[in-house]
Amino acid sequence: LEDLTATSQAFDELIDAELAVDEEGHLLGLRADVIGDIGAYSIYPWTGALEPVQVVSFLPGPYRMTAYRGRVRGVLTPKPPTGPYRGVGRPSSTFAMERLVDMAARKLKLDPADIRRRNLVNADEFPYRTGSGIIWDRSAFQECLQAACDHADYPALVRERDKARAQGRLVGIGFASYAELTGIGSRIAVAPGMPINTGVETAKITIDATGAITADFGISSHGQGLETTLAQVIADELGCRMEDIEVRHGDSALVPMGTGTYASRSAVLAGGAATKSSHVVKAKVLKAAAHLMEVPVEDLEASQGVVRSRSSNRTLTFKEIAHAVYAEMGRIPHDQREDLVATQSYDPYFGTACSSTHLAMVEIDPETFGVTVKRFVVAEDCGRIINPMIVDGQVHGAVAQGIGAALLEEVVHDDHGQCVTASLADYLAPVASIIPPIGIVHVEAELPDTIGGFRGMGEGGTIGAPAAIANAVSDALSPLGIEIDTLPVTPDRIFRLVEAARAKNPPERTNI
Numbered sequence: 001l002e003d004l005t006a007t008s009q010a011f012d013e014l015i016d017a018e019l020a021v022d023e024e025g026h027l028l029g030l031r032a033d034v035i036g037d038i039g040a041y042s043i044y045p046w047t048g049a050l051e052p053v054q055v056v057s058f059l060p061g062p063y064r065m066t067a068y069r070g071r072v073r074g075v076l077t078p079k080p081p082t083g084p085y086r087g088v089g090r091p092s093s094t095f096a097m098e099r100l101v102d103m104a105a106r107k108l109k110l111d112p113a114d115i116r117r118r119n120l121v122n123a124d125e126f127p128y129r130t131g132s133g134i135i136w137d138r139s140a141f142q143e144c145l146q147a148a149c150d151h152a153d154y155p156a157l158v159r160e161r162d163k164a165r166a167q168g169r170l171v172g173i174g175f176a177s178y179a180e181l182t183g184i185g186s187r188i189a190v191a192p193g194m195p196i197n198t199g200v201e202t203a204k205i206t207i208d209a210t211g212a213i214t215a216d217f218g219i220s221s222h223g224q225g226l227e228t229t230l231a232q233v234i235a236d237e238l239g240c241r242m243e244d245i246e247v248r249h250g251d252s253a254l255v256p257m258g259t260g261t262y263a264s265r266s267a268v269l270a271g272g273a274a275t276k277s278s279h280v281v282k283a284k285v286l287k288a289a290a291h292l293m294e295v296p297v298e299d300l301e302a303s304q305g306v307v308r309s310r311s312s313n314r315t316l317t318f319k320e321i322a323h324a325v326y327a328e329m330g331r332i333p334h335d336q337r338e339d340l341v342a343t344q345s346y347d348p349y350f351g352t353a354c355s356s357t358h359l360a361m362v363e364i365d366p367e368t369f370g371v372t373v374k375r376f377v378v379a380e381d382c383g384r385i386i387n388p389m390i391v392d393g394q395v396h397g398a399v400a401q402g403i404g405a406a407l408l409e410e411v412v413h414d415d416h417g418q419c420v421t422a423s424l425a426d427y428l429a430p431v432a433s434i435i436p437p438i439g440i441v442h443v444e445a446e447l448p449d450t451i452g453g454f455r456g457m458g459e460g461g462t463i464g465a466p467a468a469i470a471n472a473v474s475d476a477l478s479p480l481g482i483e484i485d486t487l488p489v490t491p492d493r494i495f496r497l498v499e500a501a502r503a504k505n506p507p508e509r510t511n512i
Contacts, residue, residue, distance in 0.1 A: 001422050001423060004411060004419060004421065004422040004423070004427055005080070005419050005422050006080055007080060008039075008043060008080060008081045008082060008083030008084070008085070009039065009079070009080050009081075009082060009083075009085070009411055010051055010082055010083065010084070010085030010088070011051075011085065011091060011092055011405065011487075012036065012037035012079075012082065012411075013034060013035070013036050013037070013051070013052060013055050013089070013092045014034070014035040014036075015032060015033075015034050015055065015059075015092065015093075015096040016032065016033040016034075017030065017031065017032040017033070017059070017096050017097075017100060018030070018031045018032075018100075019097075019100040019101070019103075019104055020067075021104045021108065023108070024118070025104065025105065025108050025110045025114070025115045025118050025119070026118060026119060027063050027064065027065045027101075027104075027119045028065070028066060028067065029065060029066060029067035029068065029069075030059060030060055030065060030067070030068045030069075030070075030097075030100075030131070031068075031069045031070075032056060032059050032069070032070045032071070032096070033070075033071045034052050034055050034056045034059075034070065034071065034072045034073070035052070035072075035073050035074075035075055036048075036049075036051055036052025036055065036072070036073070036074045036075065036082065037075055037077050037079065037082065038051070038052065038074040038075065038076060038077075038081065038082040039076070039077060039079040039080050039081040039082050040076060040077065040078050040079060040080070040081060041081040042081065043081055043082070043083040043084070045194050045195050045196050045198070046083075046084070046194070048074050048076075048081060048082055049072075049074050050082070050083070050084065050088065050089070051082050051083075051084075051088060051089040051092075052072045052073070052074050052082075052089065053072055053089070054088050054089025054090060054093070055072070055089040055090075055092050055093045055096075056070040056071070056072040056093075056132065057070075057089075057093075057132045057133075057134060058089065058090050058093040058094070058132070058134065058179075058180070059093045059096060059097055059132070060097070060130045060131050060132060061093070061094065061097045061098075061130075061177070061178055061179060062120055062121055062136065062139075062141045062177055062178060062179035062355055063097075063101075063119045063120060063121070064119055064120070064121050064122075064125065064128070065119075065130075065131060067131065068130070068131025068132060069131075070131075070132060077417075078417045079413060079417065084262055084263075086398065086401060086458075086459050086462040087459045087462040087463045088263070088459075090178065090180055090459070090463045091402070091405060091462055091463050091466050091467070094176060094178040094463050094464060094466070094467045095466050095467045095470060095487060097178075097467075098175070098176045098177070098178070098467035098468070098470075098471060099467065099470060099471065099474070099483070099484065099485065101115060101116065101119075102174070102175070102471045102474060102475075103483060106478065112173075112174075112175050112471070112475075113145065113149055113154060113175060116145055116175060116177050116357075117142065117145060117146075120141040120142050120145060120177060121136060121141050121142075122141075122142060123138075123142065123143075123445070123446075126138040126139075134181060135350070136179055136353040136355075137350075137352050137353050137448055137449070138353065138445060138446050138448060139179060139352075139353040139354060139355040139381050139445055139448075139455070140355060140381035140443040140444075140445035141177065141179065141355050143379075143381070143443045143445060144177070144355055144356050144357040144379040144380060144381055144441075144443050145175075145177055145357045145379070146379075147357070147379035147441040147443050148175075148357040148358070148359045148377050148378070148379035148441065149359070150441075151377050151379065151439050151441045152359050152361075152375065152377045152439065154173075154359070157173055157359075157361060157375070158173065160361075161173055161361070161475075164363070165479070169363060169366075170363060170364035170365075170366060170476045170477065171361070171362070171363045171364075171374075171476055172361070172362055172363075172364075172471075172472040172473060172474065172475030172476030172477070172478070173359070173360070173361050173471075173472055173475055174359070174360045174361075174362070174467075174468045174469060174470065174471025174472030174473070174474070174475055175357060175358070175359055175468060175471060176357070176358045176360075176464045176465070176466075176467035176468035176471065177355070177356070177357045177358075177464075178355065178356060178460075178463050178464050178467070179353050179354070179355040180264070180353070180354050180355075180456075180459065180460065180463060181351045181352070181353060181354075182263065182264035182265065182268060182351060182352060182353070182354045182455055182456025182457070182459075183263075183264065183265050183267075183268025183269055183348050183351050183352050183450055183454070183455065183456045184198075184199055184263055184265060184348075184350070184351035185199035185200070185269075185347045185348040185349040185350055185351055186198075186199035186200060186347050186349060187199065187349050187350045187351075188350070188351065196259070197259075198259045199269075199347055199348070199349070200257070200259070200269070200345050200346065200347045201217070201218060201219050201258055201259070201265075201269035201270050201272070201273045201345065201346055202217070202218050202255050202257045202258055202273055202343060202344070202345040202346075203215060203216070203217055203230075203255075203270060203273035203274045203276070203277045203343070203344060203345075203346075204216040204217075204254070204255055204277065204341070204342070204343040205234065205238070205274070205277040205278060205281050205341065205342055205343075206281075206340065206341040207281060207285070207318060207322050207340035207341070208322065208326070209322055209323055209325075209326035209327055210319060210322065210323075211244065211305070211317065211318045211319030211320075211321075211322045211323070212244055212246070213234070213238070213240055213244050213245045213246070213318075214245075214246050214248065215230065215231070215234055215245060215246070215247045215248070215274065215277075216248045216249070216254040216255050217230065217247065217248070217249040217254075217255060217258060217270050217273070217274075218249070218252070218254075218255040218256070218257055218258010218259065218260070219249060219258050219259075219260060219261050219265075219266055219269065219270040220249045220250030220258075220260060220261050221249060221250070221261065221266075222261055224261075224266065224390065224393075224394055224458055225387065225390040225393065226247075226249070226261070226266050226270070227247040227249070228387060228390065229266075229267060229271070229386050229387055229390055230247050230270055230271065230274050231245045231247050232386050232387060233271045233274045233275060233278070233386060233452065234274050234278050237274070237275045237278035237279060237282070238278040238281060238282050238285075238302070239282060239285075239301075239302030239303050239304070239305070239307075240302075240304070240305045240318055241304050241305040244305055244318070255343075257345065263456070263459075264354065264455075264456025264457060264458045264459045264460075265456055266456070266458070267386060267452075267454045267455075267456060267457075268348060268351075268352065268450050268454045268455065268456050269346055269347075269348065271386070271451070271452050271454050272346035272348065272450060272451035272452060272454070273344055273345055273346040275346075275451050275452055276344035276345075276346055276451065277342045277343065277344040278342075280342035280344060281340055281341065281342045282302060284338045284339075284340050284342070285302065285307065285318065285321055285340060286300045286302065286307065287336075287338070288321050288324065288325050288332060288337075288338070288340075289307040289316050289321050291331075291332055291333075291336060292316060292321065292324055292331060292332070293309055293312070293314055293316065295309050295311060295312065295314075299311050302318075305317055305318045305319075306318070307321065321340075322340060325337060325338075325339070325340060326339075346451060348450050348451075352383070352448035352449070352450050352455050352456075353448075353455070354380070354381065354382055354383070354455040354456055354457055354460060355380070355381050356378060356379060356380040356381065356460050356463075356464050357378075357379050357464070358376070358377070358378050358399075358461075358464035358465055358467070358468035359375070359376070359377040359468060360373060360375065360376050360377075360465070360468040360469050360471070360472040361373075361374045361375035361376075361472060362374060362469060362472040362473055362476060363476070364473065364476050364477070364494065368491055369491040369492075369494040369495045369498065370491050371407055371469070371473055371489060371491075371494070372434075373403060373407075373434070373435075373436045373469065373472075374436060375436060375439075376399060376436050376437075376438045376439065376465075376468075377438070377439040377440075377441070378395050378399065378438060378439070378440050378441070378460075378461065378464070379440075379441040379443055380395065380440070380441070380442065380443065380457060380460055381442075381443045381444065381445050381455065382442070382454075382455045382456070382457035382460070383444070383447055383448055383450070383453050383454050383455030384444070384447055384452060384453035384454055385442055385444070386454070388442070391442070391457060392440050394457060394458050394461070395438065395440050395457075395460070395461050396435075396438055396461075397461070398458065398459065398460060398461025398462045398465070399435075399438055399461035399462075399464075399465045400430050400435045400461075401430070401461065401462045401465075402461050402462045402463070402464065402465025402466050402469075403430050403434070403435060403465055403469065404428075404429055404430040404488075405462065405465070405466045405487060405488065406465060406466040406469040406470060406487055406488055406489060407430075407434075407469065407488050407489055407490070408428040408429065408430060408488055408490070409427065409428065409429060409430075409488060410427070410488050410490070411427065412426075466487055469489070470484045470487060470489060471484075473489050473494070477494070477497070477498070477501075480498060480501040480502070480505075481501055481505070482497050482498070482501050484497075
């Protein structure tokens with residue numbers, strides 16, 4: 001009750017947009033007027049303008065376009081403040097842009113996949129600057145679209161849809177292609193004059209006298225398996241065993257210089273900081289091992305917690321090296337002894353693009369007007385994948401969240417400003433039984449310049465799913481001439497749209 005009544009909300013945007021397209025389906029220009037309901041208070045340090053500005057900034061999406069004019073306004077209302085919510089404005093901008101692309105395809109009688117193929121930025125056009133100034137460094141825009149079509153067997157899916165329609169069923173297919181900026185560095189904080197720098201993360205890695213490794217981070221996990229992911233990065237870069245690593249986070253007494261987990265930044269920034277700290281500690285470990293083995297540092301390699309000499313095949317464990325450094329003072333000269341600890345920060349300065357194409361197939365019940373998601377495919381480029389299982393889990397969870405935004409979740413206020421959906425009986429969240437199996441394709445394009453080649457991906461499912469489902473619902477209702485322009489697409493809204501369409505074009509009656 002208190003959360004739905006008072007804490008920050010999101011996605012309350014009105015977008016009036018027009019898309020210019022030539023006769024061959026090439027996008028020429030986009031004009032948009034965005035009004036964001038930012039509630040009664042501001043959100044530190046981003047201010048209430050965060051979400052509406054994100055909407056107008058990301059509206060051009062991953063498409064090649066010569067002209068863009070965007071106007072944005074934030075409106076104060078007696079509602080809870082607007083703040084960061086998974087996707088931060090991009091689900092709204094993707095919804096608007098992808099609906100326009102599908103409407104253009106329908107008007108020109110083009111296949112929705114073909115019109116996207118003609119307009120997505122190609123590999124040889126990166127880095128690409130959008131009309132709003134965002135720079136896409138390099139991502140698999142075209143490849144994700146093709147991968148989604150291949151995985152779903154799009155031609156077969158179209159035949160299945162057409163067969164269902166011939167039987168009188170309301171079945172539709174929808175695409176959504178998008179790009180987002182992830183792992184944002186200090187440039188994003190500096191540009192608008194924010195009071196704090198949110199683009200840096202710090203990692204402190206320590207090997208103690210027992211060989212145990214402690215990794216402290218300012219960033220924190222909120223359920224995305226971050227401890228495992230960061231431990232894997234450290235194990236790979238330091239050459240230790242995962243079971244010897246303890247990851248600690250979320251405590252400013254450990255690392256006071258972090259700004260937390262948001263904006264698909266954890267793997268990029270914390271992974272980058274962990275890599276830098278691991279390299280410094282590894283250099284100290286190898287230096288100590290070289291002295292103990294009496295071989296050059298260049299002769300040594302570290303893996304699975306063991307340092308091995310290539311020339312003599314002699315080995316020392318991290319535990320033995322640490323014990324020599326901390327407890328056997330006579331084995332290493334005082335002036336060459338170094339504590340096995342390092343604290344390093346990482347700032348990617350700008351950030352890196354992450355892209356995806358979502359494909360959804362839905363069916364609408366003609367009696368209840370409820371929407372069932374029958375198929376869902378995500379093809380995503382998130383750079384170098386650290387842990388495939390965790391990445392898939394992130395996609396599953398985000399798509400489920402996106403399905404909720406598309407079909408169920410809505411905060412409603414009455415004319416007096418009172419929230420009338422302040423319980424889970426009225427505010428409907430998705431449950432497992434309505435989530436279909438989700439096909440996932442990982443597309444690895446040329447890796448970005450971030451340390452480790454990582455891209456952020458935690459928000460992607462929430463960004464693409466609402467637009468893909470809205471397009472699929474519109475496709476299912478296209479025989480009635482209905483276009484979806486409001487989310488969530490509830491049964492009540494579909495019923496009213498169908499009734500209005502039937503009143504405008506009543507079915508022919510036959511006298512018998």
